[in-house]
Amino acid sequence: MVQRGYVRCPICDKIYQLKIQMDQNVGIFEWPISFECIECGEILTYKYSNKGIWPKDIDYKPNVDDDPVTTIGYSSSLPITDEVYMKDLSYAESIAFFSLFINLQRGFFTSEEINAFDAFLKQMQVNLLPYRSVLKELLPFLKKGNLAAFSKKMALYFDEKEYKPIDSHQLMFDAYFELIEMSYINLAPQGYVNRIGKPIYLPLLDYVEKTSVEEVRSIKDALDENGKISVWYKEEAFPYISELLTNIQKLIPAMIYASAGVGMTQHRGDLKIVTVSCNDATTYYKDGYEVLAHGLKVIVGLNNLVENGDVNIFTNPILGDVDSIGMFAKKSGGKMIEHLNAYQTMSTYFDGAMNNKVRNAASHSGGVVYDTATQKIKCLYDKNDDTKVYETTLMDICRLCHVQFLHIMEAAILAYKIVSKAK
Numbered sequence: 001m002v003q004r005g006y007v008r009c010p011i012c013d014k015i016y017q018l019k020i021q022m023d024q025n026v027g028i029f030e031w032p033i034s035f036e037c038i039e040c041g042e043i044l045t046y047k048y049s050n051k052g053i054w055p056k057d058i059d060y061k062p063n064v065d066d067d068p069v070t071t072i073g074y075s076s077s078l079p080i081t082d083e084v085y086m087k088d089l090s091y092a093e094s095i096a097f098f099s100l101f102i103n104l105q106r107g108f109f110t111s112e113e114i115n116a117f118d119a120f121l122k123q124m125q126v127n128l129l130p131y132r133s134v135l136k137e138l139l140p141f142l143k144k145g146n147l148a149a150f151s152k153k154m155a156l157y158f159d160e161k162e163y164k165p166i167d168s169h170q171l172m173f174d175a176y177f178e179l180i181e182m183s184y185i186n187l188a189p190q191g192y193v194n195r196i197g198k199p200i201y202l203p204l205l206d207y208v209e210k211t212s213v214e215e216v217r218s219i220k221d222a223l224d225e226n227g228k229i230s231v232w233y234k235e236e237a238f239p240y241i242s243e244l245l246t247n248i249q250k251l252i253p254a255m256i257y258a259s260a261g262v263g264m265t266q267h268r269g270d271l272k273i274v275t276v277s278c279n280d281a282t283t284y285y286k287d288g289y290e291v292l293a294h295g296l297k298v299i300v301g302l303n304n305l306v307e308n309g310d311v312n313i314f315t316n317p318i319l320g321d322v323d324s325i326g327m328f329a330k331k332s333g334g335k336m337i338e339h340l341n342a343y344q345t346m347s348t349y350f351d352g353a354m355n356n357k358v359r360n361a362a363s364h365s366g367g368v369v370y371d372t373a374t375q376k377i378k379c380l381y382d383k384n385d386d387t388k389v390y391e392t393t394l395m396d397i398c399r400l401c402h403v404q405f406l407h408i409m410e411a412a413i414l415a416y417k418i419v420s421k422a423k
Helices: 091-096 100-104 111-127 134-144 147-157 169-187 190-210 213-223 229-246 248-260 278-308 325-330 333-340 344-350 356-363 394-422
Strands: 002-008 015-021 031-036 043-049 052-054 069-074 085-089 368-371 376-380 389-393
Touching: 002 043, 002 052, 031 248, 069 091, 085 091, 111 169, 111 190, 111 248, 134 147, 134 169, 134 229, 147 169, 169 229, 169 394, 190 248, 190 278, 190 344, 190 394, 213 278, 213 325, 213 394, 229 248, 229 278, 229 394, 248 278, 248 394, 278 325, 278 333, 278 344, 278 356, 278 368, 278 394, 333 344, 333 356, 356 376, 356 389, 376 394, 389 394
Parallel strands: 015 069
Antiparallel strands: 002 015, 031 043, 043 052, 069 085, 368 376, 376 389
């Protein structure tokens, strides 16, 4: 079923028609709507729930004889096909042509892929979305070491009668990381697990769990060179994970790519997203890039161990001055990725989550040029030379934010297991 609604740009008064797909999630949570006005560039932000569009700023009743209205298809969970994004449609046209499920099966995703994504969404709807703000709400208590406040907040979110108060700081951190692990499980669809998790992340996790305490201590000592990994996850990973998880609903339509095991959005045609603004998406990506860059040594060091038997021995090293994981960690994010792209395992794993050109463009004023009509993005990645341009799309940035987020959680989980076992 589809509902229509109308919104008006508060700056230029342009009217938009929103055709909202009434999928499984819409009536349960408040969902973000965000797009840039095609006339003036104002970012229009709304929420949609079972009460309709909010804030309601227009009472517009269409007539069959009205001039065409710029129409935007919307789904809280699915990508939007080009024919129903920013198109001037008459009243009759807008009624006749809208079915996201049918549109997506016409050369974009197979019915099997859409059904698998639907199963993933149902799992997320039950196990993650109701608790998406819990990590952010618990973080102040974790930082202060307030066991009583942490325990009470946990009891409020979960079954108060069955939940046992936490009586040590170690148990408090264990509980926080258990929530991160559960979030990860519910954000990593099977297509991602098959393509990246099983061949790369899970073997590293298995290695840490099966390795002796003495060897894990040695690993921790090597990884702590030039910065303790415990400081990284406490001061960088925790805040980023908790903040993005609170806003994770903005990225849900882009998760269909990971669910289908797809590495690049361009392989599945031109699809749009109307749950997040370009500014939000590029900011998430830029901030996540920095967090992941500082935690890369955990993934890379463990991979060195699995592949070469030594945390300091790299496969196909291309940077002559990198002879240890500590030296690797001193490099900039761009240099790290240049180093890692020399071998297939790491290149496949990162899958664009460390794109230095996108990060650079998002880091300086005017570096991101966004076309709201096409959702294409030009990244001017050299602030001193505007002829250097990397082109991408809003959907691809959102896909990369999802993959990047999974990698940050993977690095944090591995780091915590190393630190906990080494005690």
